[in-house]
Amino acid sequence: MNEPVIIDAVRTAYGKRRGALRDIRPDSLLAGAVNAVIEKSGVEAENIEDLIVGCVSQAGEQAANVGRIAALLAGLPSSVPGVSLNRMCGSSQQAVHFAAQAVASGDAKYVVAGGVESMTRVPMFLDVTLGQHDFRGFEDLNPALLERYPLIHQLESAERIAEHWGITRGECDAFAKESHRRAYAAATAGYHLEIVPTAGIDAEGKPVTVTRDEGIRASIDEAKMASMAPAMRAPGQGVVTAANASQMSDGASAVLIGDHAAAVADGLTARAKFRARVAVGSDPVMQLTGVIPATHKALKRAGLSLADIDWIEINEAFASVVLAWLREFSGASPELEAKVNPWGGAIAHGHPLGASGGGLLAKMLTGLKTVDGKFGLQLMCIGHGMATATVIERIQ
Numbered sequence: 001m002n003e004p005v006i007i008d009a010v011r012t013a014y015g016k017r018r019g020a021l022r023d024i025r026p027d028s029l030l031a032g033a034v035n036a037v038i039e040k041s042g043v044e045a046e047n048i049e050d051l052i053v054g055c056v057s058q059a060g061e062q063a064a065n066v067g068r069i070a071a072l073l074a075g076l077p078s079s080v081p082g083v084s085l086n087r088m089c090g091s092s093q094q095a096v097h098f099a100a101q102a103v104a105s106g107d108a109k110y111v112v113a114g115g116v117e118s119m120t121r122v123p124m125f126l127d128v129t130l131g132q133h134d135f136r137g138f139e140d141l142n143p144a145l146l147e148r149y150p151l152i153h154q155l156e157s158a159e160r161i162a163e164h165w166g167i168t169r170g171e172c173d174a175f176a177k178e179s180h181r182r183a184y185a186a187a188t189a190g191y192h193l194e195i196v197p198t199a200g201i202d203a204e205g206k207p208v209t210v211t212r213d214e215g216i217r218a219s220i221d222e223a224k225m226a227s228m229a230p231a232m233r234a235p236g237q238g239v240v241t242a243a244n245a246s247q248m249s250d251g252a253s254a255v256l257i258g259d260h261a262a263a264v265a266d267g268l269t270a271r272a273k274f275r276a277r278v279a280v281g282s283d284p285v286m287q288l289t290g291v292i293p294a295t296h297k298a299l300k301r302a303g304l305s306l307a308d309i310d311w312i313e314i315n316e317a318f319a320s321v322v323l324a325w326l327r328e329f330s331g332a333s334p335e336l337e338a339k340v341n342p343w344g345g346a347i348a349h350g351h352p353l354g355a356s357g358g359g360l361l362a363k364m365l366t367g368l369k370t371v372d373g374k375f376g377l378q379l380m381c382i383g384h385g386m387a388t389a390t391v392i393e394r395i396q
Helices: 026-041 066-073 088-105 143-148 154-165 169-189 222-227 260-265 291-302 319-328 334-339 353-370
Strands: 004-012 051-054 082-085 110-118 198-201 207-210 249-259 272-281 311-314 375-382 386-394
Touching (some): 004 026, 004 260, 026 066, 051 353, 066 110, 088 110, 088 353, 110 353, 169 319, 272 291, 291 386, 353 386
Parallel strands (some): 051 082, 311 375
Antiparallel strands (some): 004 249, 004 272
C-alpha cells in the first residue's frame, strides 16, 4: 500500500459567533483555507484528486455539498470533485482519515481534507426540526431510537460525566481559566504559524485581517465566572456553564494528504505520517466518553504508550470531558496535564464544529515542531456516543 503523509495543514483564526468573520460565507471561508494549503505546500492544483470536507450543519449556505462548492470557488480544476460528510464534531478529523485511506489504497495521490462551520451564518441545528424543549423534542429523531436509548442533551451528558468522575464546578472553572491562560500565552508569542490571515470586519464593520482567535481572553474574572448559573441544571446543582464549555465560532481548516513517494518525486516536503487512525462508538447517553476507549485503541494500534506522546490535543467541548480523560489516565499527573492542550483549547479559542478536527491537527503539527516533539495524539468527543483519534509521527 502507498504511505499517506501530511504535507501541510492550515486553519483560519476562529472568529466569535457574530464576530470578525460574520460577513464571510462558509463556502468562501473554506475556499480560502483550501487555497492557502495549496499555496503553502507548493502542490500543483491539477494534481489534487478530491476535496473531502467535514461540516455539521449542512443547511443554508453550508448545504448543497459545500465541499464541491468550495472546490469550485477555490478555482481548482473542475475535474477535482468534492464531498461533504458529517461525523458531528469529528467531521474534519474523519475527512483527514478518509483522505489518508484514499491515498493508502492507491485511489488518489493527493487529497485535500478540510472542514468548515459558520455558527453565525448557519446556526447549530438548522438542519433538523426542533421541538419545544430538550433533546427529546427533536422532532426528526426516530421515536424508536428514543425508546431504545434515552438520549439527552450534550450539556446533561457533560454533567453526568462530572458526577461519575467526581469533578467539581471549581475544577471545571479552573480548567477553563488555564485554557485561556495557555491560549493567550501562545497567541501573544506568535506560535500559531498554522493560522492563515483571513479578511474580516471589526465591530464597526471596517475591514480587518484576522490572524488571531477572537475568543481568547487575556484575563479571567474569577468571581464573575463563579457566579454564572449552570447551563442545564438549577443553580448550585450543576458544573457546566458557558464559561467552561467550548465557544461557538466561525472557521475553516484544510489539510493536504499525499502519497509519500509521489510527494518526494514532486519536490514536496512531508511533515508527518500516520501511526493510527481510529473511530469508535461509545455509550450514546454519556455521549462524550468515547475519547477514553479511542485513546486505548489508537495507542495500541500505533504501538505506543502515553509516555511516548509529546503533544496531546483533546477538543475542549466541555471542561468535564478533558478532566475525566485526565482522571482516567495516570490520575491527572502534572506531566500528563502539561502535554494536554499546551496552547489552550476550544474553551478559549473556540469550536467551529466541522472545522475543528482539521484545525486541531494543524495546531498540533505546529506545536510538535515548536517543542521538537515526535508523536502527537488528537482526540475528538462526538455526539450520539462516538470519538475519533489520530496518532501522527512528525517527519524531521
